[in-house]
Amino acid sequence: MKKVGILGGTFNPPHTGHLVIANEVQHAYGLDEVWFMPNQVPPHKTVDVPISQSDRLAMLELAIADNKQFRIEKAELERSGPSYTYETMKILKDMYKEIDFHFIIGGDMVEYLPKWHKIDELVRMVKFVGVSRPSYSTESSYDILYAETPQMDISSSMIRERVKGGKSIRYLLPDPVRVYIEEHGLYGT
Numbered sequence: 001m002k003k004v005g006i007l008g009g010t011f012n013p014p015h016t017g018h019l020v021i022a023n024e025v026q027h028a029y030g031l032d033e034v035w036f037m038p039n040q041v042p043p044h045k046t047v048d049v050p051i052s053q054s055d056r057l058a059m060l061e062l063a064i065a066d067n068k069q070f071r072i073e074k075a076e077l078e079r080s081g082p083s084y085t086y087e088t089m090k091i092l093k094d095m096y097k098e099i100d101f102h103f104i105i106g107g108d109m110v111e112y113l114p115k116w117h118k119i120d121e122l123v124r125m126v127k128f129v130g131v132s133r134p135s136y137s138t139e140s141s142y143d144i145l146y147a148e149t150p151q152m153d154i155s156s157s158m159i160r161e162r163v164k165g166g167k168s169i170r171y172l173l174p175d176p177v178r179v180y181i182e183e184h185g186l187y188g189t
Ligand SMILES: Nc1ncnc2c1ncn2[C@@H]1O[C@H](COP(=O)(O)OP(=O)(O)OP(=O)(O)O)[C@@H](O)[C@H]1O
Pocket: 007, 008, 009, 010, 011, 012, 017, 018, 021, 104, 105, 106, 107, 108, 109, 131, 132, 133, 134, 152, 153, 154, 155, 156, 157, 158
C-alpha cells in the first residue's frame, strides 16, 4: 500500500520549518510522498493580513520545487467554507482507496486536537504524526504517532512580522520564496 504524508497548513508563507518536518516524517515513517495541502479558510484562526490564494499557492510551488516526492494537494482550495480536515480526508480516502494517509501536525496542533471538528471519527480515519515545536507539548490523549525532528522556532507569523519590521528573512525560508515576497511586495515590503 502506498504511504502518503499530508501536511495541511495555511502556508502564509511556507517556511523551512514546514519543509524540515515533512522531510523528517517522510523518512521516519517510510512515506512514498508528502502532499502539502493549503487550506481555503483555516478552521481555527483568522488571517489578519490579506493574502490571495494565488500568492500562497505560488509560494508553496516554489518552496517544494526541488523535491520530486513533495507535491501540492488542492482539495481544500476547491471547496468553500472552513477547511475541516474530517471533510477533506473523507473525500481523499474515497478518491484514493489504495493510500495509507499520515496527517502531519506540529505541537500547537497536537494541543488543539481535542477541538478539531469530528475528531473522534477523524482519529479513526487517518494516522496523525505529531512533531514537536518550541513552546508546545506533543502529549495527547489520542492515539497518535510521533516523530523526532530538529526543533525550529520559525513560524509564518514571525516571518510576516520580520518583513513588516524591515528585518531579514533570508535562510528562514527557501530563497525563491523570499524573492517572491520581495518582488510582489507581500507583508508590507
Ligand atoms: N517550526 C515548526 N515546527 C514544527 N511544526 C511546525 C512549524 N511550523 C509550522 N508547523 C506545523 O505545520 C502545519 C502548518 O502550519 P501553518 O501553515 O499554519 O504555519 P505556522 O507557522 O503555524 O503559521 P502562523 O504563524 O501563521 O500561525 C501545522 O501543523 C503546524 O503546527
